[in-house]
Amino acid sequence: xxxxxxxxxxxxxxxxxxxxxxxxxxxxxxxxxxxxxxxxxxxxxxxxxxxxxxxxxxxxxxxxxxxxxxxxxxxxxxxxxxxxxxxxxxxxxxxxxxxxxxxxxxxxxxxxxxxxxxxxxxxxxxxxx
Amino acid sequence: xxxxxxxxxxxxxxxxxxxxxxxxxxxxxxxxxxxxxxxxxxxxxxxxxxxxxxxxxxxxxxxxxxxxxxxxxxxxxxxxxxxxxxxxxxxxxxxxxxxxxxxxxxxxxxxxxxxxxxxxxxxxxxxxxxxxxxxxxxxxxxxxxxxxxxxxxxxxxxxxxxxxxxxxxxxxxxxxxxxxxxxxxxxxxxxxxxxxxxxxxxxxxxxxxxxxxxxxxxxxxxxxxxxxxxxxxxxxxxxxxxxxxxxxxxxxxxxxxxxxxxxxxxxxxxxxxxxxxxxxxxxxxxxxxx
Numbered sequence: 001x002x003x004x005x006x007x008x009x010x011x012x013x014x015x016x017x018x019x020x021x022x023x024x025x026x027x028x029x030x031x032x033x034x035x036x037x038x039x040x041x042x043x044x045x046x047x048x049x050x051x052x053x054x055x056x057x058x059x060x061x062x063x064x065x066x067x068x069x070x071x072x073x074x075x076x077x078x079x080x081x082x083x084x085x086x087x088x089x090x091x092x093x094x095x096x097x098x099x100x101x102x103x104x105x106x107x108x109x110x111x112x113x114x115x116x117x118x119x120x121x122x123x124x125x126x127x128x129x
Numbered sequence: 130x131x132x133x134x135x136x137x138x139x140x141x142x143x144x145x146x147x148x149x150x151x152x153x154x155x156x157x158x159x160x161x162x163x164x165x166x167x168x169x170x171x172x173x174x175x176x177x178x179x180x181x182x183x184x185x186x187x188x189x190x191x192x193x194x195x196x197x198x199x200x201x202x203x204x205x206x207x208x209x210x211x212x213x214x215x216x217x218x219x220x221x222x223x224x225x226x227x228x229x230x231x232x233x234x235x236x237x238x239x240x241x242x243x244x245x246x247x248x249x250x251x252x253x254x255x256x257x258x259x260x261x262x263x264x265x266x267x268x269x270x271x272x273x274x275x276x277x278x279x280x281x282x283x284x285x286x287x288x289x290x291x292x293x294x295x296x297x298x299x300x301x302x303x304x305x306x307x308x309x310x311x312x313x314x315x316x317x318x319x320x321x322x323x324x325x326x327x328x329x330x331x332x333x334x335x336x337x338x339x340x341x342x343x344x345x346x347x348x349x350x351x352x353x354x355x356x357x358x359x360x361x362x363x364x365x366x367x368x369x370x371x372x373x374x375x376x377x378x379x380x381x382x383x384x385x386x387x388x389x390x391x392x393x394x395x396x397x398x399x400x401x402x403x404x405x406x407x408x409x410x411x412x413x414x415x416x417x418x419x
Binding site (some may be wrong): 097 | 315318319322323325326329330332353356357359360361362363369
């Protein structure tokens, strides 16, 4: 069965979606991702959708769900590389994905994950001290 | 209108073409709708002469100005009307070109057919009918010409009024001027998002100093643009909110949510620099003056 590869990079997981997402594939990705976060104790998930030129409401909701689920597993989620047309479509659909961090490209996304992690660690440290 | 009247009209124009033309041009030149500043006597004479010749030729076939034999007359009028619409003639000044032919033509008809009132009335009616229709045609084309001008201006305005400027590395700004409607928001949003990609911007400042009023619809459009930019990974700052607009926004109960707002573009730019980890500092007095 077709699967979207999930790559581990240090403490983060990297997913690049390069094929047309259909609903089944999205559900499989969601399952796999949660499983991998648990197995690798990942602290962040980066989903690159720069190759997608079509995102429907289901995929939009799935992205929001993944972010929320990862949050529960103590991992941050960043969606990167969204195309202008996709962004406009999602906004018109009323899906502005609150709670999902976004970045222009993978590089910026990694910085964002790092920054979020640093912030959280200093926050935790302060609380302990 | 009878076939006989048409043929009489045709021979009348054919026989007196020179006189009718002279009189017609004289009428046009002396009328208060004449625009000496926009058209010369020579141009007017050649336009009139071409029109009269085409009219006579068209009358050979029928009096139905929409039919094929009249294509030449219609073409001439189209050309003339569009040119005058562009030059800035008023509608009546344009229409008078055709209508002013009535007086010299009717004078000829009266002169030649006075002995038979029935024939004269018939010919006058036919001529009047044809010229009225041609006059209306002129107006329609004039109107279309003006509409084209308006549409073109609208498009140009749309293009002109939405520049996206780069203020610094990672910082772009869109100074919005004029009322925001759905069509403009769409253009602004597309331009902004495309520039965010092109320049790799992380912060976008939307300046609404030039937006006269902000109602719920405009606010909604702004929020859409902000949400779309955020989805692409760029933060938006809305700046240039005038005191009256701040009051309107609150009175209308518009919720700008967690969008950062600043009173002026300068404040927004300062914040953008700060988020980039940059500061602006005054250079030492000695080195500055050298």
